Amino acid sequence: MNAEKNTEEQIIEAAKKIFTKKGLAGARMQDIADEAGINKAMLHYYYRSKDKLFEIVFNEAINKVMTNLNTILAAKMPFPEKIKAIIENYITALTANPQLPLFVLHEITQNPEMFIRELKARVGFPNVAAFMREIVEEGEKGTIRKISPVQLVMNILSMSVFPFVAKPLFQAVAEIDDVQFRMIMEDRKRVLVEFILAALRP
Amino acid sequence: MNAEKNTEEQIIEAAKKIFTKKGLAGARMQDIADEAGINKAMLHYYYRSKDKLFEIVFNEAINKVMTNLNTILAAKMPFPEKIKAIIENYITALTANPQLPLFVLHEITQNPEMFIRELKARVGFPNVAAFMREIVEEGEKGTIRKISPVQLVMNILSMSVFPFVAKPLFQAVAEIDDVQFRMIMEDRKRVLVEFILAALRP
DNA sequence: GTCTATAGCTGGATAGAC
DNA sequence: GTCTATCCAGCTATAGAC
Numbered sequence A, B: 001m002n003a004e005k006n007t008e009e010q011i012i013e014a015a016k017k018i019f020t021k022k023g024l025a026g027a028r029m030q031d032i033a034d035e036a037g038i039n040k041a042m043l044h045y046y047y048r049s050k051d052k053l054f055e056i057v058f059n060e061a062i063n064k065v066m067t068n069l070n071t072i073l074a075a076k077m078p079f080p081e082k083i084k085a086i087i088e089n090y091i092t093a094l095t096a097n098p099q100l101p102l103f104v105l106h107e108i109t110q111n112p113e114m115f116i117r118e119l120k121a122r123v124g125f126p127n128v129a130a131f132m133r134e135i136v137e138e139g140e141k142g143t144i145r146k147i148s149p150v151q152l153v154m155n156i157l158s159m160s161v162f163p164f165v166a167k168p169l170f171q172a173v174a175e176i177d178d179v180q181f182r183m184i185m186e187d188r189k190r191v192l193v194e195f196i197l198a199a200l201r202p
Numbered sequence C: 001g002t003c004t005a006t007a008g009c010t011g012g013a014t015a016g017a018c
Numbered sequence D: 001g002t003c004t005a006t007c008c009a010g011c012t013a014t015a016g017a018c
Helices: A007-026 A029-036 A040-047 A050-074 A079-096 A100-110 A112-121 A128-141 A149-165 A167-174 A178-200 B007-026 B029-036 B040-047 B050-074 B079-096 B100-110 B112-121 B128-141 B149-165 B167-174 B178-200
Strands: none
Touching: A007 A029, A007 A040, A007 A050, A007 A100, A007 B007, A007 B100, A029 A040, A040 A050, A050 A079, A050 A100, A050 A112, A050 A128, A079 A128, A079 A149, A079 A178, A100 A112, A100 A149, A100 B007, A100 B100, A100 B167, A112 B167, A128 A149, A149 A167, A149 A178, A149 B149, A149 B178, A167 A178, A167 B100, A167 B112, A178 B149, A178 B178, B007 B029, B007 B040, B007 B050, B007 B100, B029 B040, B040 B050, B050 B079, B050 B100, B050 B112, B050 B128, B079 B128, B079 B149, B079 B178, B100 B112, B100 B149, B128 B149, B149 B167, B149 B178, B167 B178
């Protein structure tokens, strides 16, 4: 309902909100129109079809997630600090946008082709290979315990992202509200770094 | 298409498959009928509505996931072995059913009320409180490093479940097929236990 | 119990006035 | 560019024959 912005932007904003909440199949064009404070016909006027509108929102989400990660992975800094940076970056970004990962993962599963297309559009997108080489090197230098780089990457990613994917489940089981969840996630930045570095002690 | 089983069972079987794959909003009654090798009208004859059918499938999924975990959490065994049991149990179960967690998490997010209703129906369902007490005790005994029990539970769960939630993403980025993924998950049982126990060394 | 046919509605998309 | 009215496909659900 941002009366300041132009219609195109308003629509994208509204579409983001509805699609991330309901998914492609669950979202209604009427919902998006209502959220944007405009008429349903306008959506088609500007973006032709539901699928086209979705693709824009989805690709934007992918790029947002990936670009962030990529810059850190490529950065030159000592290994433990890099781990710290990755974790803090993820948790901060996802605290601001908790529904994003579940949305992305669900839609990738529903339609892997669209994701792969977008992956290939951005050349050499996830710069994870270099980071994995770093893990092997550190292991050989003896700075950290030797560990399969694929598994370590999975561990770091899992522990950073999964709590947000499982947020409603955690909240129901542990009976905690949004404020408490935020606090746990804030605390988690420190805990996770400690945990991972402890696991990697030679 | 199990010609042996009775129609009720065939329908549930088919509904499981389609719902876990497409979600509630994405699934079509026609798909389920086709999968079961029967007519669309039969679905309504046996289960009245799409929502009713879905609720049965969903609750069965919840119970399957929970019951398994609960028995292990309640079991009496040394702490490190319990961790091993939890991880191996999860990874084995999810290897046989990789789409289950994403389905459950997505639908909980769409409709938390249904999940909470089912949670309350099973009394004292997730027996996680006892396990968290165990974590604190072990920390005070000095057998493991002191750590917030909530955070440790999140870590264990995240690392066990998330790879399956993110399976299509991993496969696309790392360009691996189903066989390779299975191997990595099989290997992961050992790696994870090592990783966690290493992180918990006092 | 099982099928065909169809009612009834929802929701994406378009026509056309302004 | 924006709105109202409307079309039409696709879907859930039911009626009714067998």
